[in-house]
Amino acid sequence: MAFDGITVASIAAELNEQLKEGRIAKIAQPETDELLLTIKTPNGQKRLMISASASLPLIYLTAENKISPMTAPNFCMLLRKHIGSGRITKITQPTLERIIHFEIEHLDELGDLCRKELIVEIMGKHSNIIFCDANGTIIDSIKHVSAQMSSVREVLPGRPYFIPDTMNKQDPLTVTLEDFTAVLSQKPLPLGKALYTSFTGVSPVVAEEICYLSGIESGITPKDLSPDILQHLYTQFTIYFEAVKTSRFSPVIYYDGKEPKDFSALPLAHFSQYTVKPYDSISTVLATYYSSKNAITRIRQKSADLRHVVQTALERARKKYDLQARQLKDTEKRDKYKVYGExxxxxxxxxxxxxxxxxxxxxxxxxxxxxPLDSTKTPLDNSKKYFDKYNKLKRTYEALSQLIQETADDISYLESVATALDIAQSEDDLAQIKEELTDAGYVRRKFMKKKVKIKSKPFHYISSDGYHMYVGKNNLQNDELTFHFADGGDWWFHAKQMPGSHVIVKTRGEELPDRTFEEAARLAAHYSKGCGSEKVEIDYVEKKHVKKPGGGKPGFVVYYTNYSMMIDSSIDGIALAE
Known part of the structure; x- marks a missing residue:
């Protein structure tokens, strides 16, 4: 989701509710392009994070503090001098621009009441925090923009502040039917793109949502729409933005499995394939979304080397398997040669x-x-020739049958490691997977380096009926759970014929309710290669029937009697233990 005008409107409404009439108690600049304001309000102390980072500009309320440099930067010192104890009197957003104005009253050195503006622009790489006087003249900014950097607008002390109108977009909150129709009709673009390039604050996702709610394909060009259809689109457009006008926001995050896929200040009907989680605050949404997104991105970056090792080994193993399978197919004619000889x-x-x-x-x-016979040989020699071919192919078949099974086991093992990398949530999880790959010979252990002490632990869930359920994050944890932690009467779950985690349910010597069986099966489906599927087949059996074959790879087990069920892979509603 783009940080669009609707999201900024939601933030502005929340900040008005939470910060208006609050006094600025502390101003810090933790990063070169970031401010952290501590504001005392009638409802208690609040912290406002403002980032003008080119890669991730943000503004939201937060409970977290950040360490500031020993010497405050010049911009921070300037703000402290002017508005260090100022009162926030007004928070506004011009139309649906990605801009928030903070009007602040303070006393100057002579004790006279003055007014200043702190303007936050959330505009991607052009984001900035600009400090102006009451006349709209720039006092200073966290980023200086000279004429050499931008031909549209200088952002320098002494220059007048204005919002550059480079896109000539319409205000979606006040646009009339006539203007709406005229603007769209001029654009030979797909309808979705025409919407977000014509109206301020509309992102591609919002444009797609309006088309979806209107029942109109977003790829159709506006000129192909009849006047009645355009009027219907306008009606849906105004209904959608009525919620923005009246500040009736419903912040949500959409999840694809456990990964946050997107966020929005208003629900998105066309995101029905994702799991939705509503929040009371847009600040909480932004903090949760970006911290989760950053954590997942960070873990994926740190696991890149391990993924490369696993993927390379998998490709080699699959090529080897294909070659062995072709060679094995060539041995199918061995019995024919035996019959010929006889x-x-x-x-x-x-x-x-x-x-x-x-x-x-x-x-x-x-x-x-x-x-067929060799005319230069006797019948006895021809017979011997065919028997020799038979015996050679028989030996090849027996050797290849064993080798191809070993290669298949290698592929299955590496796929399970790849699944474990997808499940990993911390550096400790990755450290344990690396140790496993080192023990298996896929990663070379550094000279004289001792084994690291692993802190990673299995997932621990509580069923709706109060039973403890444990999920291995990798093959080493799977073995530990199944063969050292679980008792013979505990229940063991695993996705059928696909890589995935071992799930153990501690029974306490009791018979499990059906609901607990289903929840454990959903955990096994979720933490497997089948995650995201609506139906995954799960095998489950008492732990005493699960065996570890001699010389088996980590996580590899066998069982000969089991029950099975088809279940979805959603784990919504299953409580994670503290």
Missing amino acids: LINTYGYNLEKGAKQLEALNYYTDKMITI
């Missing part, structure tokens, strides 16, 4: 010298067959 021994006594073939009855199938 039939030559049986019927070859009456062959004429120099015969090139033998017509004989195959007593295995009761059909006549033609056997």
